[in-house]
């Protein structure tokens with residue numbers, strides 16, 4: 078198969094982790110006889126520096142024309158004082174909207190090898206953790222009307238959802254549940270928000286199509302609590318843009334490190350947008366300290382969802398597992414200082430971790 082991938086390394090650790098993702102894809106291409114061609118474009122802070130625009134038109138054009146997009150991360154302190162509309166993060170919203178990728182699939186999967194890095198008591202996650210959060214990505218409060226009054230001392234952000242926007246993402250929730258433990262929880266704030274009541278109405282109207290799926294509802298404040306009290310009660314969670322953003326970061330921490338978690342953003346047709354869930358980690362940028370495994374696992378999601386290359390995706394995941402089994406760790410998954418000291422040569426940087434996964438493939 079020949080696949081055209083647009084890469085957006087972005088800022089901070091972005092270029093380092095995207096480089097490792099592409100090396101792993103190339104190893105897969107070599108082993109299984111596929112060819113991955115890359116077109117690198119700019120978005121975020123580096124695009125502001127080069128063009129004044131966080132998401133230049135050429136970037137979005139290249140993305141929509143490709144078969145899939147691999148994004149590192151954008152943002153950093155250098156651009157933090159810019160006004161909202163000119164900040165690097167604006168590129169993320171523009172990409173998601175421009176590519177019409179409305180469903181963000183964020184698996185929170187705990188590798189048994191990293192159980193010690195989980196901040197919860199061992200008995201809570203004794204059976205591991207495997208949750209999928211499906212976050213609505215192109216609607217809600219992140220895209221609604223926002224502003225300030227003339228005096229600048231009052232501000233508003235608007236949460237708005239249409240039936241169609243809810244239906245298409247809840248459908249992905251049901252379909253995902255069908256491939257897993259057949260449990261779908263709609264997380265909302267239906268005791269307060271009218272949009273949440275619409276989410277419930279829509280989910281209720283759809284459940285007849287998936288009778289095998291056990292559908293439930295939970296208020297977001299309770300869900301935040303349940304995720305640390307008993308995370309394994311969840312299989313698939315589907316929720317709005319902001320609730321999904323917050324809950325998926327919470328879930329990521331349970332798995333041990335944000336440096337391990339992948340994500341895929343999909344629409345009805347057109348290329349998918351693939352990115353690790355972490356940010357540009359300016360505190361460790363350029364130091365060969367970033368964990369590239371989230372990006373490498375993101376590449377596995379790309380192979381599975383955009384190219385239907387299941388055994389190739391499995392091969393990446395197995396390679397990551399074998400590297401972890403052999404005890405190799407980047408700093409974020411190495412545990413406390415005593416564990417790190419004990420690791421010795423097994424404590425590795427970004428590049429070496431990429432080498433190890435390539436070798437395992």
Ligand code: NAD
Nearest residue numbers: 150151152153335336355356357358359360361367368409
């Ligand atoms: P962050 O995810 O960049 O970092 C949070 C912490 O996790 C830091 O201590 C960082 O060193 C660590 N970390 C993150 N990824 C890691 C990895 N792969 N390996 C090892 N450690 C890792 O979040 P933040 O500090 O809140 O944000 C930093 C910048 O990133 C900000 O400008 C923010 O706006 C941006 N951001 C971008 C995205 C994106 O591009 N999708 C997402 C979130 C934040």
